[in-house]
Amino acid sequence: MKQIQMIKNPPFSLISTNKIIQMSDVSTSYDSRNFALEKINLSIDRGTNYAIVGQSGSGKSTLLKLMNGMMIPSNGTIKIDYITPNMNNKKFKKMMHTIGYIPQSLGLVKNITVLDNILIGALPRLNKIQSFFKKFPEHEITEAKRIISLVGLTGKENRKAYMLSGGEKRRVAIARALMQKPTILLADEIVSELDHVTAKEIMNLVADAQKRMNLTAIMVHHDMQLALEYANRVAVIKEGHKILEIGVEGDTIVDFQTGDLNTEEIMGMYADDTKK
Amino acid sequence: MTPKNNIVIGIIVGLVIIASYNVEANPLEFAEGLPNLGIVLEEILVLENIIDNMKYVPTALWAMLETLQMAFIGTVIGVVIGLPFSMLAARNLNNKFIYAPIRALLAIIRTFPSILWAMLFVIVVGLGPFAGVLAIILYTIGFVTKLQYESIETIDSDPMDAVSSIGVSKFQLIRYVVIPESASHLLGQMLYMFDYNVRQSTILGIVGAGGIGFFVVQYIKFFEYGKVAVFMFVVLMVVLGIDWASVKIRDKYIIKSQHGVEVLAK
Numbered sequence: 108m109k110q111i112q113m114i115k116n117p118p119f120s121l122i123s124t125n126k127i128i129q130m131s132d133v134s135t136s137y138d139s140r141n142f143a144l145e146k147i148n149l150s151i152d153r154g155t156n157y158a159i160v161g162q163s164g165s166g167k168s169t170l171l172k173l174m175n176g177m178m179i180p181s182n183g184t185i186k187i188d189y190i191t192p193n194m195n196n197k198k199f200k201k202m203m204h205t206i207g208y209i210p211q212s213l214g215l216v217k218n219i220t221v222l223d224n225i226l227i228g229a230l231p232r233l234n235k236i237q238s239f240f241k242k243f244p245e246h247e248i249t250e251a252k253r254i255i256s257l258v259g260l261t262g263k264e265n266r267k268a269y270m271l272s273g274g275e276k277r278r279v280a281i282a283r284a285l286m287q288k289p290t291i292l293l294a295d296e297i298v299s300e301l302d303h304v305t306a307k308e309i310m311n312l313v314a315d316a317q318k319r320m321n322l323t324a325i326m327v328h329h330d331m332q333l334a335l336e337y338a339n340r341v342a343v344i345k346e347g348h349k350i351l352e353i354g355v356e357g358d359t360i361v362d363f364q365t366g367d368l369n370t371e372e373i374m375g376m377y378a379d380d381t382k383k
Numbered sequence: 384m385t386p387k388n389n390i391v392i393g394i395i396v397g398l399v400i401i402a403s404y405n406v407e408a409n410p411l412e413f414a415e416g417l418p419n420l421g422i423v424l425e426e427i428l429v430l431e432n433i434i435d436n437m438k439y440v441p442t443a444l445w446a447m448l449e450t451l452q453m454a455f456i457g458t459v460i461g462v463v464i465g466l467p468f469s470m471l472a473a474r475n476l477n478n479k480f481i482y483a484p485i486r487a488l489l490a491i492i493r494t495f496p497s498i499l500w501a502m503l504f505v506i507v508v509g510l511g512p513f514a515g516v517l518a519i520i521l522y523t524i525g526f527v528t529k530l531q532y533e534s535i536e537t538i539d540s541d542p543m544d545a546v547s548s549i550g551v552s553k554f555q556l557i558r559y560v561v562i563p564e565s566a567s568h569l570l571g572q573m574l575y576m577f578d579y580n581v582r583q584s585t586i587l588g589i590v591g592a593g594g595i596g597f598f599v600v601q602y603i604k605f606f607e608y609g610k611v612a613v614f615m616f617v618v619l620m621v622v623l624g625i626d627w628a629s630v631k632i633r634d635k636y637i638i639k640s641q642h643g644v645e646v647l648a649k
C-alpha cells in the first residue's frame with residue numbers, strides 16, 4: 108500500500124490551465140425519479156492520467172458515457188476540447204475518432220480476428236469504397252501489426268476474438284483504441300475480474316501508451332490502491348456525487364476538494380468499503 | 384385442475400367439434416375409405432410394377448434437379464435481395480419511420496404462400512419453372528428477412544456501442560459488426576430456407592410453375608400411382624440428403640461461432 112503525505116496546497120506541477128475535459132454542474136438520470144449523477148464538476152488537464160473510483164452503481168460508467176457522447180446530461184454542460192459531446196452534433200461526430208473508449212464489456216466483435224478487431228479503429232480514416240471491400244491501406248495494416256506487437260499479441264493476429272482469454276481480449280480492446288490514434292482514452296474497469304499479475308500488466312500497458320502518445324487517460328476503477336498507483340488525479344464518486352478529488356505526485360496527495368470534507372477520513376472510509 | 388382450466392379446455396373441445404362439423408370431418412368416412420389406400424399400395428408394391436416403373440427414375444431425377452435448381456436460385460437471390468431489407472427493418476439500426484413501412488411490406492409478402500405467388504407469376508410469365516423461381520424469390524425475401532432482422536436485433540449491443548463510439552458510419556457499423564455477428568445465423572437461415580424451398584418447389588408444379596410437382600400432378604390425374612411413388616421416393620431421398628448435409632454444415636460452420644467453441648470434425 109502506498110504511503111501518502113497529505114497537503115492542502117497543490118504544488119505547481121499539478122496546476123494547469125490546459126483543460127481538455129470540462130464538466131460543469133452535470134446531472135443525468137436513467138429515469139425521471141433518480142439521478143445517476145448529480146451536480147458533477149470535473150476539469151481534466153490534457154495529458155493527465157485521471158482515475159475515477161467508486162463502488163458499483165455509483166455512476167462512474169455513466170460519467171464515461173457522458174464524455175464520449177453516448178449519453179446526454181439532463182442538466183449542466185460538458186465540453187471535450189470545447190465541443191459538446193453528442194452523437195448528433197456534427198462537430199463532435201468529426202472528433203469521435205480521437206476518443207478511444209473501452210467499455211467494461213470490451214465490445215469486441217467476437218466472430219472476427221484480432222487483426223480485424225484492431226483495424227476497426229482505423230475505420231474513420233477509410234473511404235466508402237475501401238470500407239465496402241474491406242481494403243485497408245498497407246500503412247494501416249503495418250500500424251495495426253505494430254500495435255499488436257506493442258500489446259503483446261504477436262502470433263495471435265488471425266485468432267477469432269471469442270477464442271482469446273480475458274487478458275488477451277483486454278489487450279485487443281486497448282489495441283483497437285490505440286489504433287484510433289486517440290487524444291483521449293476512456294477505459295471502464297478494464298482490469299476488474301483479472302488476476303493481480305495480469306491486471307498489473309494491462310495497467311502498465313495503458314500507462315506506457317499514455318506516456319508515449321501523450322494521451323489523456325480517464326480510467327474507471329473500483330480499487331483505490333490501483334488508482335493511486337497509476338493516476339495523477341483521482342476523483343471518488345459515491346451515489347452519483349463527487350465526494351473527493353485528489354492529485355497524486357509521487358508519495359504526495361494533494362486535496363483539491365473545497366468545502367468542509369475531511370479527505371483523510373473519506374479515503375479511509377472508502378478503503379474500508381472496497382475491502383468488503 | 385382448477386375450474387378455470389376446465390372451462391378453457393371445454394371451450395377448446397367445443398370449438399374443435401364445431402369446426403369439424405363445418406368442414407365435414409367424419410372419422411367414419413376416413414375409416415371406410417382406408418381400404419382404397421390398400422388398393423393403391425397393392426398396385427405400387429407389385430414387383431412387376433416396381434420394375435416397370437423404375438424406367439421413370441431418370442425422368443424423376445431430372446425433374447428433381449430442376450426443382451433443386453428452382454429452390455437454389457430462389458433462395459440465393461431471395462437472400463441477396465432480402466439482406467438489405469433486413470438491415471432496414473431492424474429496430475436497433477433504424478428509427479420507426481424506416482423500419483415500420485419495411486416490416487409492413489414484408490408482412491404483406493409473407494401473408495400469401497408461395498403457391499399463390501406462383502399462380503400470379505404463371506399469369507405474368509406463363510407456365511414453367513421461371514414462374515416458380517419468381518414465387519420462391521418473393522417468398523424467401525418475405526420470410527428470410529423476418530428471420531434475419533430478428534437475429535440482428537438480438538446481437539449483443541456492446542460491440543455496436545463500442546464501435547459506434549469511434550464515429551464510424553452506419554454502413555461501416557453494418558459491414559464490420561452487424562454482418563459478422565449475425566453471419567452464422569444467416570447461414571443457418573439460408574440452409575433452413577433452401578430446405579423449405581425444396582419442399583415448396585415440389586408442389587409448385589400443381590399450378591404449372593415447373594419442377595417435379597408438375598409430373599406428380601399429371602400422374603395423379605391419370606391414377607398412375609406407381610409412377611407417383613417413384614417420383615415421391617426421389618423427393619424423399621433428396622430431402623433426407625439435404626437434411627443430412629444441413630446438419631453437417633451447421634456443425635462445421637455455425638455451432639462453434641454461436642457458442643464460442645470449436646466443434647471437432649467428425
